[in-house]
Amino acid sequence: MASITKRGSKWQYRVSWRDADGKQHSKNKSGFRTKTEAANDARQAELELSQGANLNRGELSLPDYWHDWYTTYKSGKRATATEYFYPIIEKTLKQYFGKETIKDVTPTEWQTFLNQYATNHSHATGTKVNGYVRAMVRSAINEQTLRSDFTFDAEVGGSKGIKESNKYLQLDKFKQVNQIAFERATFNYLSYVGIVIGAQSGMRASEVLGLTWDCIDYENHTLTVNKSWDYIHKKELKATKNEASNRVIEVLPSVTELLKKIHTQQIEWEMKSGHRNPLELVFMSNRGTVLTDAALNKTLSKIETEIDIPIEHQIRFHGLRHTHVSYLISQGLSIYYISKRLGHAGIQITMSTYSHLLDAQRSEQASKAVAALGMLQ
CATH class of the missing domain: 1.10.150.130 (Tyrosine recombinase, N-terminal domain)
Incomplete structure (x- = not known):
């Protein structure tokens, strides 16, 4: 039973108990205005103890x-x-x-x-x-350390980040980026190859850099995503973001033809330089290192500047993923297919991320729906 005592003008209580190993513990709490307040709080503590709570855990910072x-x-x-x-x-x-x-x-x-x-x-x-x-x-x-959730109903502020309009390129600019990247893509300029892959597949930068040569299907024109490259921390191959990220992406024959040419150039470089590529990485450069996210962004910015996109409206490499989706949605592709192509864990993630693009299509889809229903009369 708790002991209730007065200390100065305030009341306090002390609760003692033994844990499962027989070790003695106690908890003191003071500052109560009345003896009744201290007793009520002590009873609550004893009730929690009887239900298996560890009161000392609550004393941790x-x-x-x-x-x-x-x-x-x-x-x-x-x-x-x-x-x-x-x-x-x-x-x-x-x-x-x-x-x-x-x-x-x-x-x-x-x-x-x-x-x-x-x-x-x-x-x-x-x-x-x-x-x-x-x-x-x-x-x-x-575990009964806390009685209530102090984060409940909390409101999060902060800047909203990049404007939606600055997350992706307009169609004419997207086309120009694709064309320039294709024209300049060689083994000596691998960042242009990365931009081609990003624009044509919607892959994340880590997935692009994690491609190995066995991921390229030259016959069926597909890219297999089954790992990624940790370009931030450990500089090594790692698992994809989640299970859904493991996927096969259909691409244009021109993309796999480009990669075949790059592979040939890479092998020639290995023979001349003596460097080896034990992981068979597609983006192992002629410096003997894997291409970086920074290099991709620098080259993309260079292209955007060339085609007169103001700096404040330029996208980073991840923006190619958003632009890829934007283009597919504008062409009427199924959001279910797009979600699978992106490697999202669920269609709700795709719909939430690209709701602004889907809303823009609502009026067009509504007209098609009404026209289709009209054919039933």
């Missing part, structure tokens, strides 16, 4: 609880980029919350933190932080 949670449940189980983000969140929580215990964090404090975080971070990054911490909080509630 928010950053420490976060560290314990992600190293236990997440480390070694997520994509490299995601796992690099966990310690960054820990550092951010330490800077803002310091040693404040997880049980003492209030919804107002969390919202204030998100508001401050939004002043120099994007909405997307703020949403990630809030979502990851919310998952931790739910775990804490499940």
Whole structure:
């Protein structure tokens, strides 16, 4: 049973218990205005103990609880980029919350933190932080460390990022980028080859750079995506983003013909230079290194400048993926097929990401629907 005592003008309680190993523990809490308030809180603590709660876990600081949670449940189980983000969140929580215990964090404090975080971070990054911490909080509630979710109903601010109109190229400019990239694509200028692949397939940069020669089907004119290249952290092959990312993409014969020519040029370079390409990477350059994301973006920017696209309207390499989708949607292709072609985990992701493009087609689709129904009369 809890002991209730008065300390100065305030009341406090002390709850003691033994864990499964027989070790003695206790928890003190003070600052109550009345004896009744202290007793009520003590009864709640005893009830939680009877239901298997670990009251000492609530005494961990928010950053420490976060560290314990992600190293236990997440480390070694997520994509490299995601796992690099966990310690960054820990550092951010330490800077803002310091040693404040997880049980003492209030919804107002969390919202204030998100508001401050939004002043120099994007909405997307703020949403990630809030979502990851919310998952931790739910775990804490499940193990009865917390009684309620301090992230519930939190609003995430921050800049909205790139305007939708600047995420993809207009059709005439997209055509020019394709033509220039095709014309200049050789083994000595691999970044142009990368732009061709990105524009023609909608593949992510990591997927393009992770292509190996056995992924190219010259007969059926397809590219197999079954791995990717970690160009940010470890500079090595890694698994694709998710299971759905493993796919086969149909491309034009001109694309596979270009790749066949590049392969021949690469083999000739290997014989002359003595360099080897043990992983059989398509984008192993004549410097003996794998092409970089930075090189792709630099070359794309060069093309865009040549065709008079202002810097503020230029896209990066990932924008070729958006433009690829935009073009396919404009040609009336099924969103289901497009989703599979992109390697999305579900069609809802595709519809959410490209809703602005789908909405633009609504009036045209509505007219077709009415015309088709009219044929029934």
